[in-house]
Amino acid sequence: MVTVANNKGGVGKSTVTLNIAADFDKDPLDAGKKRLLIDMDYQGTTSYVLTAAMDITERESRSQMLMVRGAGELALFNARMGLNPILPGSELVPSFYELARHEDHLLMEWLLGEADDDLRYRLASVLHRDTVSNQYDLVLIDAPPRLTTGTMNALCASTHLIVPTSFTAVSAEPVANFLAMARAVKDKLNPNLKMIGVIETLRPTVAVSKAVKDANELARITVQRALRRYFPDASILERDVPRMNSVMEGGIAYQEDQRAQGIFEQLGATIRKELT
Numbered sequence: 001m002v003t004v005a006n007n008k009g010g011v012g013k014s015t016v017t018l019n020i021a022a023d024f025d026k027d028p029l030d031a032g033k034k035r036l037l038i039d040m041d042y043q044g045t046t047s048y049v050l051t052a053a054m055d056i057t058e059r060e061s062r063s064q065m066l067m068v069r070g071a072g073e074l075a076l077f078n079a080r081m082g083l084n085p086i087l088p089g090s091e092l093v094p095s096f097y098e099l100a101r102h103e104d105h106l107l108m109e110w111l112l113g114e115a116d117d118d119l120r121y122r123l124a125s126v127l128h129r130d131t132v133s134n135q136y137d138l139v140l141i142d143a144p145p146r147l148t149t150g151t152m153n154a155l156c157a158s159t160h161l162i163v164p165t166s167f168t169a170v171s172a173e174p175v176a177n178f179l180a181m182a183r184a185v186k187d188k189l190n191p192n193l194k195m196i197g198v199i200e201t202l203r204p205t206v207a208v209s210k211a212v213k214d215a216n217e218l219a220r221i222t223v224q225r226a227l228r229r230y231f232p233d234a235s236i237l238e239r240d241v242p243r244m245n246s247v248m249e250g251g252i253a254y255q256e257d258q259r260a261q262g263i264f265e266q267l268g269a270t271i272r273k274e275l276t
Contacts, residue, residue, distance in 0.1 A: 001127060001139040002196070002271070003158040006165055007181075008174035009145035012201035014045040015247055016164045016267075017142040022254035023261075023268035024138050025087040033137040035087070036080065038123075039063055039095035040150035042103070046142045047094035049251060053086045063095040064102035067122045067153055069115070073131050086252070103149045110149075120189065123153035138275075147181065155185045160194050160274060164241070165223065166202040172219035176226035183230035195231040196274045198223055199267065200240035239266040 004017045017037070024035050039046045040063055048059065062079035065071065080091040109115045126132060127139060141154040155161070161182060165175045175198070186193040200220075208216075220236070227234055241247060241264075246257035253260035 001141065001158045002160045002162060002275070003141040003143055003154040004162045004164065005141075005143035005151060005154065005178070005182075006163050006175060007146055007178040008165060008171050011165045011171060012241060012247070013145065013164050014041065014049070014142055015250070015253070016162070016199060016201065016241065017046055017140055018049055018252050019247075019254040019260065019264040020268055020271065021087060021090060021140055022252050023264045024140075025089045027089075034135065035090040036093070036136045036139045037083075037090060038066070038093045038139065038141045038154075040099070040148075040154050041095055041142050041144040042097050042100035042148075042150070043144065044094065044096040044099075045250070047092065047096065050083055050086060050092055051094065053252065054083065059096045060094060061096035061098035063093050063150070064099045066093065066126050067102065067106060067119070067149065069117060069119075069122065071122060071126050073126070073129060076126055076132055099150065100148075106149045119149065120152050120156050124157035127157050152185070152189075155182065155193060156190045158190070159192055160196050160271075162196045162199060162271070164199045164201045167200055167216045167219040167223070169215050169219060172222040175223050179226045179230045194274070195227075195234035196271060197234045197237040198227065199237050203240045203242045205242045205244060237267070237270055239263065239270060241267075 004013055006013055021035060021037055037046065044059065044061070051059065065075045065079040068075060079093045081094065083090045083092055106119055110119055141158060143151045143154045163175060163178065165171050224236060227236070244260065246253040246260045254264045
């Protein structure tokens with residue numbers, strides 16, 4: 001179970017999630033297993049791209065159903081939707097702004113001491129059931145760009161974490177702070193959480209000024225230091241995601257652009273190696 005997360009928005013988090021899913025989906029199904037995408041971002045970018053590609057115009061949020069007290073296999077069965085023919089081997093639990101309202105309710109429940117369970121593990125209690133985990137060979141969770149109950153549930157449910165980010169002055173410090181928070185989750189809440197690595201996104205493909213180049217290099221150094229401190233076994237992945245039209249347009253670049261396909265196939269290969 002892999003969460004793709006970063007507390008900084010606008011760094012291509014949903015793009016990475018979508019295209020990694022597309023790469024995994026192209027493989028033949030293994031004994032009938034599938035992929036599951038869970039959109040935990042109330043902005044619903046992943047959900048919008050996939051449903052729009054299927055000509056579905058009504059946007060519906062279902063991910064909150066997986067964080068209801070006592071939720072189980074039936075909740076997932078009611079929340080998921082097929083993605084044929086876009087990603088025929090995958091299913092989606094979509095999200096929209098109703099999720100944010102549900103998260104606010106959960107937070108109040110927690111603060112008032114009205115929850116009789118640990119709401120941070122509600123998603124985990126659904127996904128870790130054998131009847132659920134045996135159905136999927138990969139679960140990908142797209143988390144929102146801030147620390148919400150959905151983000152915390154994703155981190156507590158996952159075995160692996162990927163952090164996409166651009167290397168700019170305004171992005172580096174939030175990534176360092178997020179890595180510190182993720183380490184605290186690993187130490188205190190989910191010791192099974194493993195960092196796959198940081199993916200550089202939106203790398204310029206044209207020449208930039210020396211000032212911009214120096215700022216980008218300083219951002220890279222900041223992220224490298226944070227990784228050494230909090231996840232010394234992880235690194236910045238060799239395969240980056242450059243700023244290119246097919247990626248910036250917000251669709252599934254993997255299915256539209258041969259160059260993008262090659263990029264995400266390399267990322268997919270790295271992730272597969274970490275998951276085995």
